[in-house]
Structures are given as structure tokens and as C-alpha cells.
Amino acid sequence: MQHKIVLQESDIPKQWYNIVADIGKPMPPVLHPATLEPVGPDDLAPLFPMSLIEQEVSTERWIDIPEEVMEVYRLWRPSPLYRALNLEKAIGTKSKIYYKYEGVSPAGSHKPNTAIAQAYYNKKEGVKRLATETGAGQWGSALSLSSQLMGLECTVYMVKISFQQKPYRKSIINTWGAEVFPSPTDRTNAGRAILEKDPDNLGSLGIAISEAVEDAATHDDTKYSLGSVLNHVLLHQSVVGLETKKQFEMVGDYPDVVIGCVGGGSNFGGFADPFVMDKIAGKEVRAVAVEPFSCPTLTRGKYAFDYGDTAKMGPVAKMYTLGHDFIPPGIHAGGLRYHGDAPIISLLVKEGLMEAVAVHQLGCFEAAITFARSEGIIPAPETSHAIRVAIDEAKKFDEAGKEGVVAFNFSGHGHFDMAAYDAYLAGELQDYEYPDEKIKESLAELPKVKY
Numbered sequence: 001m002q003h004k005i006v007l008q009e010s011d012i013p014k015q016w017y018n019i020v021a022d023i024g025k026p027m028p029p030v031l032h033p034a035t036l037e038p039v040g041p042d043d044l045a046p047l048f049p050m051s052l053i054e055q056e057v058s059t060e061r062w063i064d065i066p067e068e069v070m071e072v073y074r075l076w077r078p079s080p081l082y083r084a085l086n087l088e089k090a091i092g093t094k095s096k097i098y099y100k101y102e103g104v105s106p107a108g109s110h111k112p113n114t115a116i117a118q119a120y121y122n123k124k125e126g127v128k129r130l131a132t133e134t135g136a137g138q139w140g141s142a143l144s145l146s147s148q149l150m151g152l153e154c155t156v157y158m159v160k161i162s163f164q165q166k167p168y169r170k171s172i173i174n175t176w177g178a179e180v181f182p183s184p185t186d187r188t189n190a191g192r193a194i195l196e197k198d199p200d201n202l203g204s205l206g207i208a209i210s211e212a213v214e215d216a217a218t219h220d221d222t223k224y225s226l227g228s229v230l231n232h233v234l235l236h237q238s239v240v241g242l243e244t245k246k247q248f249e250m251v252g253d254y255p256d257v258v259i260g261c262v263g264g265g266s267n268f269g270g271f272a273d274p275f276v277m278d279k280i281a282g283k284e285v286r287a288v289a290v291e292p293f294s295c296p297t298l299t300r301g302k303y304a305f306d307y308g309d310t311a312k313m314g315p316v317a318k319m320y321t322l323g324h325d326f327i328p329p330g331i332h333a334g335g336l337r338y339h340g341d342a343p344i345i346s347l348l349v350k351e352g353l354m355e356a357v358a359v360h361q362l363g364c365f366e367a368a369i370t371f372a373r374s375e376g377i378i379p380a381p382e383t384s385h386a387i388r389v390a391i392d393e394a395k396k397f398d399e400a401g402k403e404g405v406v407a408f409n410f411s412g413h414g415h416f417d418m419a420a421y422d423a424y425l426a427g428e429l430q431d432y433e434y435p436d437e438k439i440k441e442s443l444a445e446l447p448k449v450k451y
């Protein structure tokens, strides 16, 4: 039986898919952080180039992928879809498990799918430098690579705890020609304000976003780039799901359930949205978002307007949120530690078109080890969340006496996360559930809006 289902370069989709066209409800407005009134393109112009702002508000179903972006995609796309035959055997399931392997990109994850597109549009509009945040370091690496390939400078604010846990991410970012600082830094007002109150602050994505936004907003030649959450990011990631559908067609199969881990929602959205398009058209398929118990945005957060960053500088969006002040514990899946979620994913969960589940860290590492010892590839801790639920879903089919088809997005490899594996194997990690009172506390700070 075939392990890999492989497409040709000519099979890379020529258009991105925008699920906003099919949800059947308008996206809620995005609000200005100071006025709490809907933003227009001019409000966003200091942060983003106009072509990305247009994509952000677009309701077109299909958007052409520029040839310059395709040219770079061809370095690693199409990515393989694997049938996880060895994993199936290892866990003794009768179900079929497939995974789309996004670890083949130079940066080792799905992130370059949007980083390349964002760098391209910025370059085209005359931008000199991009400023961004990174959690686990995957996004910072991806944008460094993409900036280098498109001829831009790049500054990365990396969440301090991840910076300490993953020193080689800095080396990668520097190798691709970008600069990186552990956030909070003393380079911005947002960073300095946090450090004044708490000099040992380990950072959060919310804080790092504030620093990058401030950097972009205060420099004329610089724009901000976000690796997840926004509509245009999910749009660019749709190449993942579109390829996967072609690969399923090649083998005459179709998934009962598609699964992805969720930080800001981009790899899951990119993978699942093209299947949810079929679901909206009447096909039976479930889409399951997986998040950590320690940052349970979709499962225990509130669907409300909230700031995207801690210093309240970025736009306010309607999404599932734990509150912009929420600082999750330092679990090793740094890329899943965001207080909010993509407005598109949030709306799809709210409308019942996607489901969400939270899982504990230890169960994820156990699944990752099972995967590494059967399929060979070592998953990023973020990805291990999807593997945990893929295994659980396959077993549920077994228990029901059915042979299910389970597919998950393998968002990235874990070669720079080995300290986390060491800690797990040494028995030093523990599960963590965020206390209700803490969530209530941070939710009390949501902005009061009239929409």
C-alpha cells in the first residue's frame, strides 16, 4: 500500500480559497482600538499594504495566487499527503489515518505559505522592513526566510520564554538575515511599560504583537506582519486543504473528520476550510479544532469583541477570547498560547460548522512519541495536539465498529523543540488547567462595544 500521495508542481492550486464567501453570514466588523468604531482601509494602512487590506475584507470566493508567489511555493509545494500506515498499526486501529505534511517547507512548518505572500505584497508596495512577533519561533523563521527571498529587512519580537527554550530559532532567524529580540524588550513603549511593572515577565504573544505593531506604526518604511488569526492569513493557508482534497481524489477517498491544532487558527483553517466548503454544500465531514487545556480559547473563552494584543494597539475583532490580559502558562507548545482566535474560525465554531476540543500536554507528548516511533517524523509540540485527537478519533470509530477516515494537518516538525522532548522523557512536564477565576478575571477587561 502507498505511504505517500504525491502531486506534481503543476497541481499546486492557482487560486486561494476564501471561506468568507460561503459562511452565509457577514463577518462582524473589525473595530478601531481607540474609538471602538469600525475601521476603514485608511486606519489599517499604517500597518498593512493595501493589497492585503483588500484581501482581509474580500468576499470573493477565489483569489489568484501571483506567479512570483507560485515560484517560491514550488521550492517545497505540493507537500505530500501521507497515509499513516505505521501509526495505524502501532495503535491497532482499523480506521485510516492520513496526514498532510507541512514540515517539508524550508522553515519546517506551514507558516511560509502566508509569509511568502505577505512579503511579496509588501515588497510590491515599496515597504522596506517588516516587523512581527513570534511565539514558538516558527513564524519568525518563516517571515525571515520570506523577507530575505523578497528583498526586505525583518525584525522579530520573540516571546521571551520561547526565546530561552529554543535558542536555535535565533540562529535560524539570523541566518536568514533578520534580527530577533526576546519580548518584552526595552525597544518599545509597550515593552518598557511591561518590564517596569514586572522585570521578569516571560512574555506572551499579546505583548510581542504590541511591540511589533508599535515598531511598524512608528516607522514610515516598516509594516507589520501577522502569522495567524487574520482573514488573509487563513486565505493564503488554503493551499494546504486544496492540495489535500486533490490528493484524496487521487486515491478515491474522502475524510470523515479533518483535524488541526489551533493557536491563532491558520493551519487548521487552511487545512479544514476547503472541506467545510463541502460541508456547507451538504457533504458529511466534521472539522475539529484542537487547543491546549492551558489556553482553552474556543472551549472556555467567550465569543466577544476583544483586543488582539495586550497593549490595545491593534484592531479589535469579534472572536473567542480568554481576554487580552490573559497570560497562559509556559507549556512547550508556544505557538498555541494566544488569548484569541481567528474571527473566521470563531464564527464557524459559533455556527456549528466546526467543533473544538481541548487536550492536555502529557497526552499530546505521548501521542507525539507514538508517532515518532512509528512514522519516524518528530512533530512540533503544537502538531502533537492534532495527533492526539486523530488517534482518539480513530479509536472512537473502532469502538463504534466502524472504519473511519481521519485526516489531520501535520503543521510542523519538532527539530527545534527537543528540549521539550527531553523534559517530557525525564518526567518533568505536567498537565495544567487554567482556573475558572483567572479566566473570569481576564474576561472582565473586555472592551464595551455597541456592535
Ligand SMILES: Cc1ncc(COP(=O)(O)O)c(C=O)c1O
Pocket (backbone or CB within 6 Å): 109, 110, 135, 136, 137, 138, 139, 227, 228, 229, 261, 262, 263, 264, 265, 266, 267, 268, 334, 335, 336, 380, 382, 383, 411, 412, 413
Ligand atoms: C508548528 C506549528 N503548528 C501550529 C501553530 C499554531 O498556529 P496556527 O493556529 O496559526 O496554525 C504554530 C504556531 O506557531 C506552529 O509553529
